Amino acid sequence: MKISEIRRLVKLVETSGISELEIEEGGARVKIIKQVSGDGLVLPQVSPSAAQPEPASPTVQVERQDISAPPAAPSLAVRLVDVTSPMVGTFYRAPSPEAPSYVQVGDRIKPGQVLCILEAMKLMNEIEAEVGGRIAEIAVENTEPVEFGQLLFRIEPD
């Protein structure tokens, strides 16, 4: 089975109402399962069937390597939690200029942990994490001004 044919079948499953498709051809069997991710995206997943009676031919083996890439898609669909600014102000990553930053990308954080300070009119507001997880992104540079509702952090929740 050629890769272009598998792509066509993936497309077919993606756009059709069916949720699963299994095809056997020339001793190789391909199973396509449609998954619905947390954010509503429909993600077809292609997996070579384990119940294959004979060793696959080299061409099919190559195809399998190619089609094994799509299962990475579900990890892209992990829902990140946005932390947005509750006010207009200035973003500070540390409690004072000499102090280390509250958090770095990749840090594990607990709910209630301080992420940054937003200053507006000499009032220093601590912004806390509402969920635990890992800091996936810090969207603002230190000392930059931020607007109401602006994205500050993305957290990959536990």
Add this chain to the structure above:
Amino acid sequence: MTSWDINTSGTHLLGKSLRIIEVTESTNTLLRAEVELGRAEEGAVVVAEHQTIGRGRRDRRWEAPPGKALLFSALLYPKIKPDRTQLVGLMVSLGVLGGIEKFLIHSAIRNPQSAIALKWPNDILANGHKLCGILCETGFDSKGQQFVVAGVGLNVNQTEDEFPLELRRTATSLYIMTGAVLPRDRILKAILSALDGYYERLQSEGERWIAPTWLDSAGILGQRVEVLDRDEKMSGICDGLEADGALRLKLPDGTVRRIYSGEIG
């Protein structure tokens, strides 16, 4: 240590729990730590004779020789929307100004030549020099409730020589202003009493009155103001305050900038 005679029975909440401490890093830091451990209640006030790491905005230090300035922090739980919290700083400056004025009038020692004024957002000036600085910080207590610690540093009995050299041209004290050594405990009581009234109003009526009251008291509407916002220096006319306390600066080209973080020159 000076003896403090504080009777806060006239206040509703502020200063009901009041402690005088000889030395601490910063009254804000101390009070925050107590709140986070669940050991301080709404309205609690901590006064220090001396702060070893008194703080101003960001990296700025607040320095005063022991026993000369009035240094305290108060714990508030304002009922206010998160994007309006900064109005608490304006409210505290109104309370401090009101307390100082009341004390001076009652003591009949007000020097009529001296003008005390608010400076946006929450400094207090006397004859154009800094008399008082206020630094508010928010945090979450052991129950997850958001609080505000309002730190006040008021220059009371410092002589000119007692200010660091670099501040002598820009800072002043009530002593320099009036020529009299003044009782810090009575000033504190007057401030707590005034602030208590404002705080009670905030809790019962909401925050809408704060920006107009502050503007009225500061008297800067229509005045020329210089603003340093990061590296940008702007000059314009004060066009009022936004409901959230931001300064409206009308520039020569007619546009209006909303200032949230700048310094007024």
